[in-house]
């Protein structure tokens with residue numbers, strides 16, 4: 001090959017490489033990482049991307065050079081020369097990709113193993129998914145449960161996920177990892193948050209009419225703020241058990257209720273409940289929780305609200321929740 005050809009091929013390759021690198025670097029493909037696991041995933045992405053850009057540059061250079069150099073001349077009606085391949089080239093373009101793909105596999109396997117390893121003593125938080133809310137139960141004597149996830153920064157956490165009805169999926173984009181919550185089995189997810197801040201948890205498994213609203217706040221805070229949150233939450237729990245049930249059972253994910261500060265509109269507002277046919281308010285509220293399709297408010301559909309609260313709430317919890325809703329009616333005080 002002449003020296004001029006080699007220079008041209010090199011220029012095409014460098015240009016293709018620059019173009020691909022600009023697309024890779026300037027487009028924000030991934031959210032900014034907030035966990036060690038996501039950092040490792042990002043490393044894997046970049047490792048693979050650099051290899052892809054190199055392969056793309058070589059292939060693009062060969063194509064552009066061939067198209068320009070071997071273009072058929074006007075008036076040339078002759079057949080091309082018969083070609084029987086090139087054993088040397090074929091060995092090279094098989095061996096090099098084999099090595100690269102093996103390297104990507106090894107890096108991915110190491111990252112997967114590390115991202116599943118929470119170390120000897122992780123914080124264990126139980127996550128319960130249900131249509132259409134998340135509940136988080138924290139370790140420790142106080143038995144704190146909440147509808148938002150609060151995590152101390154720089155500490156490995158092992159979430160144990162469970163579902164009471166259908167399959168849901170736990171995903172916080174900034175944490176990188178994702179895991180299904182499946183009824184009947186327990187799945188786990190390891191997170192080591194390394195940046196404080198507010199993040200959004202979303203359900204990523206189509207789980208019913210309220211799927212799109214099945215979100216929760218995630219707060220990553222310092223260890224002392226985490227301890228404060230646990231202390232406040234356990235103090236709050238003893239103050240109004242009804243409010244605690246409202247929060248942890250996820251009522252606020254679908255219903256507006258002013259005393260709880262929620263404004264969702266998947267289900268009817270609970271601020272001014274009007275029992276049909278002169279039924280006592282307390283009885284109507286209780287029936288609507290355990291048998292939600294018995295009476296459907298105008299403008300709403302049956303089958304949306306889970307029918308599982310009779311099983312998932314204890315009698316005390318149900319009593320507390322009914323009382324909380326009765327007390328919170330507009331004009332009752």
Ligand code: CUA
Nearest residue numbers: 168203205207
């Ligand atoms: Cu739960 Cu989608």
